Amino acid sequence: MSLGFLDQIKVQFRKGLPFVAYRKPNEGEIKVIFQNDLELHKVTDYTESGFVFAPFDERGPAVLIRKDEAFAEAFEFEPEYAENPIIPALDQDSDKELYLKLTEQAIKRIDSGNLKKVVLSRSIEVETTKTPFVMFSDLLNQYPKAFCYIWFHPKIGLWLGATPEIFLETENNTLRTMSLAGTQLHRVGETPIWKEKELEEQEMVTQFIQSALEDKVSSLEVSRATSFKAGNLWHIKTSVSGNMNNSRLEEIIGALHPTPAVCGLPKKAAKEFILENENYDRQFYTGFLGELNFKEDISRPSTRRNQENRAYRTIKNKTSLFVNLRCMQILGNTVSVYVGGGITSRSVPEKEWQETKDKSSTMLKIVLK
Ligand SMILES: C=C(O[C@@H]1C=C(C(=O)O)C=C[C@H]1O)C(=O)O
Numbered sequence: 001m002s003l004g005f006l007d008q009i010k011v012q013f014r015k016g017l018p019f020v021a022y023r024k025p026n027e028g029e030i031k032v033i034f035q036n037d038l039e040l041h042k043v044t045d046y047t048e049s050g051f052v053f054a055p056f057d058e059r060g061p062a063v064l065i066r067k068d069e070a071f072a073e074a075f076e077f078e079p080e081y082a083e084n085p086i087i088p089a090l091d092q093d094s095d096k097e098l099y100l101k102l103t104e105q106a107i108k109r110i111d112s113g114n115l116k117k118v119v120l121s122r123s124i125e126v127e128t129t130k131t132p133f134v135m136f137s138d139l140l141n142q143y144p145k146a147f148c149y150i151w152f153h154p155k156i157g158l159w160l161g162a163t164p165e166i167f168l169e170t171e172n173n174t175l176r177t178m179s180l181a182g183t184q185l186h187r188v189g190e191t192p193i194w195k196e197k198e199l200e201e202q203e204m205v206t207q208f209i210q211s212a213l214e215d216k217v218s219s220l221e222v223s224r225a226t227s228f229k230a231g232n233l234w235h236i237k238t239s240v241s242g243n244m245n246n247s248r249l250e251e252i253i254g255a256l257h258p259t260p261a262v263c264g265l266p267k268k269a270a271k272e273f274i275l276e277n278e279n280y281d282r283q284f285y286t287g288f289l290g291e292l293n294f295k296e297d298i299s300r301p302s303t304r305r306n307q308e309n310r311a312y313r314t315i316k317n318k319t320s321l322f323v324n325l326r327c328m329q330i331l332g333n334t335v336s337v338y339v340g341g342g343i344t345s346r347s348v349p350e351k352e353w354q355e356t357k358d359k360s361s362t363m364l365k366i367v368l369k
Contacts, residue, residue, distance in 0.1 A: 005032050005073045006133050013132075013152055018065050020051045022149035022290075023075060023140060024320065025164075030140070034069040040155045041066055046250040049293040052321065053151055053159075056258055056282040057275065063156060064292070081141040090364060095122055096353055102277060103349040109273060110345045117204050118264035118273050120352070121340025123280050124360055128335050128367045132158055135330075138366045143231060147322040149289065159284060161327030162362065164230030167288040168256065170319045173244045175217060175252070179206040180228065180323075181261050181342055182236040185358045192227050192234040197346035199225075202236040204344075205260045208267075209240050212255040217242035231326070231362045249293075249319060262286035262323060262340070283329070285338035290321040326362040337363040 003011070005021060009032060012019045018035040033051050035041075043052055043062040054062035099122055106118050128135070136150040139162045146162035169176040182198030202225060213220060220242040228237035244252065263286070264270025274282075296316040328337045339359040341352055 005030050005071075006137060008032065009150065010133055013158075016154045018153040020053075020065050020149060020151045021136070022051075022147065022151075025145050025147055028074055029072050030075050031072050032070065033065055033067050035066045036068040038154060039066075040153065043292070046248070046253060046292065049295070051151075051290065052292040053153075053156070053284060053289045053324075054257070054287040055284050056262070056286040057271075058254070058257060060283075062287075063153060065151075065153065075140055077144075078137075078141050081138075083142060090124070090126065090360075090368065092124060092357060092360070095124070098122075098279070099353050099356065100349045102279075103343055103347065103352050105277065106273065106343045107345065107347055107349070110343070115269050115273065116265040117201055117260055117342055117344050118270045119260070119262050119286070119340050119342050120274070121278065121282065121285070121338060122356060123285075124337045124339065124364075126335050126337065126364070126367055127333050128330075129333070130367070130369075132160060132330050135366050136160055138369065142366065143362075146230065146326070147290070151289065156284075158330045159324075159327060160330065161324060162231070163322045163325045163327065164228070164235070165261065165323040165325055167259075167290070167321040167323045168253065168319065169321070170244060170249065170317075172317055174241065175213075175244050176239070176241045177209060177213075177256065178240060179209050179225075179238040179259075179261065180235050181205045183341060183355050183359065184234040186229060186232050186234055194227075194236060197344060198236060200346070201260075201342045201344050202238070204265055206238045206240070208260050208265060209256065213240070213242060213252070216244070216247040216252055216255065218245055219243045233358060233362070253321075257288060258286060259323075260342070262325070264342070282338065284324055285327055285329075286340070287324045288321045289324050290319070292319050292321070294318045294320075326359070328363050328367065335363075335367050337367065 021032045041064040050064040050066045139148045143162040148162045151159045165180045166178045181202040184192045223239040225238045228235050298314045339356040341355040
């Protein structure tokens with residue numbers, strides 16, 4: 001009997017070789033990519049093909065897992081998989097004072113007129129008794145609507161996540177992205193009612209995306225903002241689409257990343273504030289990851305009508321990238337879970353703290369269950 005994908009990635013991990021396994025939102029298939037040497041490939045201009053893993057700080061290199069071997073497998077949901085409705089009890093209070101101070105400092109900076117929004121975050125360290133492979137399997141069972149992944153490179157480390165946020169999807173010249181911000185805890189039977197703070201912070205993201213793409217993309221379409229559920233949280237989402245014309249992927253990515261959903265406004269000042277004040281290195285959290293320039297071969301069966309026309313085959317060029325949120329880094333039995341949220345002039349520090357706790361449960365449910 002051939003080994004299932006979980007056993008195959010275990011073997012690759014034991015050999016210390018790079019791999020990624022992932023499932024796209026609402027898809028039933030796990031895709032696996034193996035690189036068969038230890039080389040750390042770096043993206044230079046986004047014309048490369050492979051699985052990209054890019055950090056928050058774009059001065060750090062985006063890493064590419066080269067597709068030496070690739071396969072796909074249907075994911076069999078465990079019928080008896082029991083969702084854990086309880087937010088795991090973890091005493092996070094030792095970090096609270098520092099986070100409240102950081103939030104207050106950000107609000108002061110916003111009030112002084114230098115910033116409009118800044119996304120602050122923190123990391124939570126916990127011990128786990130579970131293997132990364134069991135955690136990945138639990139992620140797949142628990143979050144069918146997210147982009148779920150496990151990513152490894154011996155020179156970088158082991159990361160796992162289940163993100164709800166599309167960073168950028170392209171198919172030949174068409175482009176799709178989303179503006180996602182504003183957070184509320186889901187309560188059974190209730191639909192969310194959004195306050196000014198969340199509506200405003202999400203609108204800032206939408207406007208940023210629109211103006212970043214304006215001179216690079218034609219037929220830009222921006223949907224109405226709607227409520228969007230991810231795990232136990234609600235967010236506000238706007239879909240954006242357009243035509244890339246002759247713009248290069250590198251230019252588009254450079255204009256968007258990092259968006260105010262994970263960094264802030266103005267982009268440069270917010271990034272500086274984060275790098276100077278957050279007290280830890282985000283590394284790949286709030287970066288982006290996914291398929292870069294994958295070729296899809298579309299072959300159509302010949303019909304009588306097009307028999308003279310021999311162009312039955314078209315090759316599509318596809319890129320499918322997600323923001324690296326609701327994620328964790330694993331080192332032995334220690335897990336670092338990353339969480340953050342947008343701060344504006346309307347922020348209340350205590351509520352912002354609670355929001356990071358609510359967000360932490362997406363991963364803690366998996367780590368501590
Ligand atoms: C920064 C995170 O999430 C981002 C921030 C949000 C917010 O500020 O409300 C909502 C969704 C994400 O765009 C995170 O989950 O760590």
